Amino acid sequence: MGRNRAAHHPRPNNHRPAPPTRANTPPMNPTDLYARLRETVLAALAQIIPDLPAEIAARVEVTPTRDQAHGDMATNAAMVSAKAARQAPAKIAAALVQHLTGGPDIDTAEAAGPGFVNLRLRPKSFRALLPQILTNGEAYGASTTGAGTKINVEYVSANPTGPMHIGHCRGAVVGDALANLLQKAGYDVTKEYYINDAGxxxxxxxxxxxxxxxxxxxxxxxxxxxxxxxxxxxxxxxxxxxxxxxxxxxxxxxxxxxxxxxxxxxxxxxxxxxxxxxxxxxxxxxxxxxxLGVQQDIFSSERKLVAAGAADAIIEKLHADGLIYEGVLEPPKGKTPDDWEPRPQTLFRSTEFGDDVDRPLRKSDGSNTYFANDIAYHADKVSRGYDVLIDVLGADHGGYVSRIKAAVKAISADSVKLEGVLCQIVHILKGGQPVKMSKRAGSYVTLRDLLEEVGKDAVRFTMLTRKADAQMEFDLDQVLATTRENPVFYVQYAHARCRSVLRAAAEMFPGDLDLAGATVDTLKGDPELTLIRRLAQWPRTVEAAAIAREPHRIAFFLYDLAADFHMLWNRGKDDATLRFLQSDQPSETRARLALVAATAVVIRSGLAVMGVAPVEEMR
RNA sequence: GCACCCUUAGCUCAGAUGGAUAGAGCAACAGCCUUCUAAGCUGUGGGUCGGUGGUUCGAAUCCACCAGGGUGCGCCA
Known part of the structure; x- marks a missing residue:
């Protein structure tokens, strides 16, 4: 069943991709307000501690506060640099407060707790994001973190033995969204499908x-x-x-x-x-x-690769490197198979590259193991010049990752990194009851059945509402529910409401509203600023999710964003004077419309990463 | 036996290279609304982050050990 065979077997989390190390810090994202304030903090810190080592400076972060009482942002700068500066965190914090207070963005700064410096920004710094968002459109949030790193994301890779079923679906969605995410974060991404057509x-x-x-x-x-x-x-x-x-x-x-x-x-x-x-x-x-909305750039055939002699060639090369030998493996302890008998085999020294045991490359009939062909395939990918290879796999392939990692390390002289992203099993529920898949009878729940039942967008969104390596239950009823507990609906609804307001605005105020040029000074209230603060976090969310290889974070962000927006909307329910559109206040209305339009942009931008189409109105 | 993964509120799950009082939805409880800005709103309670020890100014997060659960372990893909 190809790499997705796994999807049938329950298997909890396995392997989390380690965050890649950054050789050098990529240029700051100019539309990321947090990144900008980090630069401000670093500049101040450099004044206080002129000889601060770069690796310490790299650990300085400016983050959103959890509690608004602490201000808008907080920095750990004083604490992380205390040791190197041989000064107490409180002292550095106090000096930072001196330097930072009353800057162009910062209204007040104050030291707090064990050495945090809390920053309260001028509302206009937040508000200034709105025209930027409207000008940049969905490009807002894109970043240069990836710095053009060439990265190959391989996903689905199901055996061509039948139509896709639900077990394949998660890997397809996770892989596709991850690829989109990496692209947005500035990586040079190739989407690939490996056809396991040789076995x-x-x-x-x-x-x-x-x-x-x-x-x-x-x-x-x-x-x-x-x-x-x-x-x-x-x-x-x-x-x-x-x-x-x-x-x-x-x-x-x-x-x-x-x-x-x-x-x-x-x-x-x-x-x-x-x-x-x-x-x-x-x-x-x-x-x-x-x-399902998945479009891969390259389909690689195992058969063609083998036919072209790629497997033999790579085995030969490894042989020349002294990484292949004839040997006898120990039987697995405690659970020896009944038919076990010691047998000399062609083995790859994967233990030299971090694997637990050396791995066989030939079956007893002389043909290649799946692993041998897969080495050839990964060698092919390496030869195409990627810096990073990501394999999105079914979770039962967890044990497979370390050997393929070892192989890539050996092939590329450690210049290419392989990462495994494991997708856990999905249980489909209907009416609270599990939907059984009976493959032997030849009838199972196909992907197409699922798409017909709930639609592509709901499938994709829902598949991303959980970490990839956590088991998930896919409740067909809940996915179609029109309530807050259904994140698909909740986020789509927020976007539809934005669009609805903008449509109504066009009638109320005919002509070009030029929202990107709107004066937004009147946005002062808490719910408005809370929403803008959320929009401000979009770039850093993209970046963090890409680095962690966790597309599900986008879904959670959108849910939070939708919640902020709905809250604002709901105020107008009780009190009509708090609605976005007020015909007697064109200027204030325009400011609010800019906020609404910016919200719609960010929701669309997030949905685009997930591969979900935004809806214009709820039907 | 070995390797890897998991354990967070009654339930389903978030939790950023270690940061302040651990968050959300559901459920529970208490109010409000009966609307066309339809498919609810506001608030409250709820936690020894599996356990113990360690590193640290600081641990749900890192380390060690233990308990419970899961997955994999030669010629399947």
């Missing part, structure tokens, strides 16, 4: 398609008779192969069978059938991906 599974699939072919040409064989002839038995009984059988029949008539319409020698039909079946399945999968 025994595909051969089994071809047999199954061949059975449909025999049926199509009217073979007298029964399924039982046929199955008895199939090595490993007849798998893949799904009806989706019937069309493949018919196509074969139309193209080849009875030429792929014996004269009495029985099973011909595999040499006659296996390759032909395999090719046609894989193509047909990939066409289905591509259509599934399209419906």
């Amino acid at each position: 025994a599974q595909v051969t089994a699939l071809a047999w199954a398609a061949y059975w449909r072919y025999l049926q199509a040409i009217g073979s007298p064989m029964t399924e039982t008779e046929f199955a008895a002839e199939v090595p490993g038995g007849l798998q893949y009984k799904g009806e989706y192969l019937i069309a493949v059988g018919q196509t074969l029949a139309a193209q080849y008539q009875a030429k792929l069978a014996t004269p009495d319409l029985g099973i011909a020698s595999p040499e006659v039909w296996l390759d032909i059938t395999k090719d046609l079946t894989i193509d047909a399945m990939m066409a289905e999968i591509r259509e599934d991906l399209r419906l």
Whole structure:
């Protein structure tokens, strides 16, 4: 089942990608207010401690305060530099307060707690973001953190043995959103799909398609008779192969069978059938991906790679490097398989690169293991010049990550980093009851069924409402609910409300409103500034999520943003004078509209990362 | 046996390279609203962050050990 095979087996969290180390700090994002204030703090700090080591300065952060009573932002500058400066944090903090108070952005600064410096900004510094957001549009929040790092995100990579099912879906959405996120954060991203079309599974699939072919040409064989002839038995009984059988029949008539319409020698039909079946399945999968809104740049075929000799070549190279030997592995302790017997194997010295045991590259029949081909595939990716490779995998491949990491390390002389992002199983619930997937019967919940039931946008959003490596329950009823507990609805609704206000505004005030040029000084109240503060956090949210490789953070941010907006809206429910649109206050209305428009921009921007289409109105 | 992952409010989950009094939704409780700015609003209670020890000015976060749960462990992909 390809790399997503995993998705059926429960498996809790495994491996969290370590945040990448930054060789050098990328240029500050000019629209990130927090980054700007950090520069201000650093400049002040440099005055106080002229010889502060760069690595200490790098640890200085300016963060949103949890509690508004502490001001708008806080910095740990005094605490992190205390040791190097050989001064008490309180003393440095006091000096910082002196330097920072009354600056262009900062209204007041005060020392607090163990050495924090709390900053209260001038409201106009926050307000000034609105025209910036409106001018930049959805580019607001984009950053240069990635600094053009070439990064390859490989995801889905399901075996082409049938239509995509729900198990594949999470990896597809997480991988796609992660790629979008990295792109927004300034990485040079390639989205890739690895077609696992070279293994025994595909051969089994071809047999199954061949059975449909025999049926199509009217073979007298029964399924039982046929199955008895199939090595490993007849798998893949799904009806989706019937069309493949018919196509074969139309193209080849009875030429792929014996004269009495029985099973011909595999040499006659296996390759032909395999090719046609894989193509047909990939066409289905591509259509599934399209419906899910996933568009990958590159599809790499394991078969083609092997046929081109890539696997042999890389094994040879590793051999030349002395990283391959013939050896005998120890049986796993405590749980030795019944049929275990010591056997010399071709092994890769993955332990030299951090793996637990050395890993076999050849099966006993002389063919390559999946791992051997996968080394070749990763070598191919390395040769394409990426700095970072990310494999989005089913969680049961957790144990696989360390060996592929080892391989990439060996191939690239440690110049390319491989990261695994593991996606946990998704349990589908309907009416509170689990929806069972019965694959053996050939009928299971396909991705297409799911998309028809709840729609692409709800699927994508919901898949991102949990950390990738945490199990999740996907409640079909809740995903369609129109209440606050459904984040998809709640966020979409906020956007629709923004659009609704803007539509109404266009009627109330005909002509170009030029919101980017609006005077926004009248936005002074708490709920307005709270909302603007949230908008101010969008760039740093993108950055942090990208560095942590955690696209789900975007979903949580949007939920919080929506909550801030709904709160503002709700005030107008009780008190009509607090509504956005006041025909007798064109100037104030325009300021509020700028806020509303900026909110809509950021919501759209976030949804775009998630691959979710914003709605203009709730229907 | 070994490796890795997980354990946060009654439930489902957030929690930023270690930061201040650990947050949200649901549920519970108390009010409000019956609207077209439809598909609720406001507030309250609720916690030994699995346990113990350690590092630190400071730990849900890092380290060690322990308990409970999960996944993987040669020729599956």
